[in-house]
Amino acid sequence: MPTCKECKQFFPMEENPAQGDCVQRVVDPRQAYYKAKPVMGDMDASSCSSFQKK
């Protein structure tokens, strides 16, 4: 099972590497921006459509 910590878009927190931010680049017709949300490193990524292996 792939997990968030194996994903390119997972950025671990310095104080607690088990936790991190999922940072995704979002491109819509007018602009591109980054969207971040807190995730756990061991979260199941098999259902995530944005998963990218490191």
Ligand code: SF4
């Ligand atoms: S939620 Fe998806 S895109 Fe974000 S870190 Fe986890 S697997 Fe990667």
